[in-house]
Amino acid sequence: xxxxxxxxxxxxxxxxxxxxxxxxxxxxxxxxxxxxxxxxxxxxxxxxxxxxxxxxxxxxxxxxxxxxxxxxxxxxxxxxxxxxxxxxxxxxxxxxxxxxxxxxxxxxxxxxxxxxxxxxxxxxxxxxxxxxxxxxxxxxxxxxxxxxxxxxxxxxxxxxxxxxxx
Numbered sequence: 001x002x003x004x005x006x007x008x009x010x011x012x013x014x015x016x017x018x019x020x021x022x023x024x025x026x027x028x029x030x031x032x033x034x035x036x037x038x039x040x041x042x043x044x045x046x047x048x049x050x051x052x053x054x055x056x057x058x059x060x061x062x063x064x065x066x067x068x069x070x071x072x073x074x075x076x077x078x079x080x081x082x083x084x085x086x087x088x089x090x091x092x093x094x095x096x097x098x099x100x101x102x103x104x105x106x107x108x109x110x111x112x113x114x115x116x117x118x119x120x121x122x123x124x125x126x127x128x129x130x131x132x133x134x135x136x137x138x139x140x141x142x143x144x145x146x147x148x149x150x151x152x153x154x155x156x157x158x159x160x161x162x163x164x165x166x
Contacts, residue, residue: 051140054148060139062100063131066093070128074121086119094127104130 048064055061069089076082093102094112108126115123143149 050148050152051143054143054146055139058139058142062093062102063135063139065100066102067128067131067135069093070124073124076121082119082121086116086123089124090116102127102131103134 052061052064055064066089069092073082073085073089076085090098090112092098093100094104094109095101104127108130112123112127
């Protein structure tokens with residue numbers, strides 16, 4: 001079974017979602033494909049939570065929290081709610097000495113400060129992109145080598161093997 005499994009968790013940049021992909025070869029038995037599909041669903045469900053837990057151990061969970069908060073912010077349609085959420089994002093993550101200050105460059109920070117009075121749906125996009133790049137290039141590769149990820153992967157592979165026997 002391990003010959004066919006190519007379990008790779010990654011950040012999908014086009015859809016801005018964390019998810020897992022499994023390489024399913026056409027010559028695989030249908031039963032094995034079903035097992036791998038179940039593993040993929042488990043990764044979709046638990047992968048981001050485990051990644052966030054891992055980031056807490058590195059004291060950088062503010063990155064994923066900010067990224068997720070930006071995703072929620074983009075869905076706000078009410079201008080009144082958008083203003084309120086924009087201020088909360090700013091005071092929590094952007095302003096200097098914020099409780100969960102994220103590491104963004106000065107131009108991105110200044111752009112948010114300029115736009116915070118009349119925030120648009122996209123006013124945090126550049127900061128979100130920067131944080132995404134930090135995770136993609138820095139903490140995410142370390143996560144893939146971590147005990148958190150390796151244990152999850154091992155557990156899914158073992159559960160899949162058990163399912164194959166049944």
